[in-house]
Amino acid sequence: MDPEGLALQLSPAALATLAEGWLREDCPGLNPAALVTGAAPACAALWAKSPGVLAGRPFFDAVFAHVNCQVTWLLPEGAPLVPVAQVAEVRGPTHCLLLGERVALNALARCSGVASAAAAAVQVARGNGWPGQVAGTRKTTPGFRLVEKYGLLVGGASTHRYDLGALVMVKDNHVVAAGSMEKELHRTAAALKAQFPNVGVEASGGITLDNLPQFCGPHIDVISLGMLTQAAPALDFSLKLFAEGTTPVPHARRA
Structure with a gap:
């Protein structure tokens, strides 16, 4: 089946429940860092820094939707990743974007790692x-x-x-x-x-x-x-803030 069509089989309610649980686990109480980052609009670029197969867009989207951020994808689900590649952009209030960052990256990295191992076996x-x-x-x-x-x-x-x-x-x-x-x-x-x-x-x-x-x-x-x-290793992704109107510059992964 086309990887893009697989996302249609995922229940929106199940995705929202997962995202809420992950975010609650990562930040169960106050978030003092929000006082430092503030609520000004921010943009971040998602970079793939290891080779493999992109998988997990619906989970990444669900996390950021839960914190009022919007994701724009530059690569389709199932796309081969050749580092360093920009995969998406995320926009939203700075404190919300940073609140969802680690949870969203963890889900995407794990899902992409499994997809990459599966593709290799096939x-x-x-x-x-x-x-x-x-x-x-x-x-x-x-x-x-x-x-x-x-x-x-x-x-x-x-x-x-x-x-x-x-x-x-x-x-x-x-x-x-x-x-x-x-x-x-x-x-x-x-x-x-x-x-x-x-x-x-x-x-x-x-x-x-x-x-x-x-x-x-x-x-x-x-x-x-x-x-x-x-045993599937998680793929390496990073989310980097950049100023609106500028072109994000990728950073090569260190050995």
């Missing part, structure tokens, strides 16, 4: 001629599941199975017990398909980008990787 699978479904797992961060599941979709992966009865999962423990990963995995999958042609077979457990090709086979329907959410 690329490996397709590069090995495997047409099946690359998926995440239930190994998500509590309270952040919607963000991470959405990131998987933007990156081209599937969120995961929802009905255990509709899918047989061959995990690493089955492989160890059998003594041979490649032979037993694909032999078991072939036997299942022969007896139950409509049953989906999922391979899961200890799968990484390096060993993913070993799990690609004609009888495997889904390969799920917990590392897409558990």
Whole structure:
């Protein structure tokens, strides 16, 4: 699905609830910094400083909408990021813009990291001629599941199975017990398909980008990787204030 269309599936109420909870956690009481920054109108440029896939615009928007700021995007959802690139501009009262800054950046960085990992896994699978479904797992961060599941979709992966009865999962423990990963995995999958042609077979457990090709086979329907959410590094974004009418200048990321 077109990444831009994925945002239409997100409930506005759910987005608003998430944004409110994140902001309340980050600033549960008084905000003394607001006395210093004031309420004058301000502009800030959003910069991507690491490569990957842009994902999480709806969550970024929801945070800033909650603090009365407006976001103008310069790149579409799912766009490849080549640093240093300006991704968006944010406008609003200075104290509100700075109140939402860290929360919005955290959500965007995490979602983009998951999308980037998912896109890399899909690329490996397709590069090995495997047409099946690359998926995440239930190994998500509590309270952040919607963000991470959405990131998987933007990156081209599937969120995961929802009905255990509709899918047989061959995990690493089955492989160890059998003594041979490649032979037993694909032999078991072939036997299942022969007896139950409509049953989906999922391979899961200890799968990484390096060993993913070993799990690609004609009888495997889904390969799920917990590392897409558990181990995906967050992308590096920054939000920099600039004077209205001037052109923001990007700063290269330090090694």
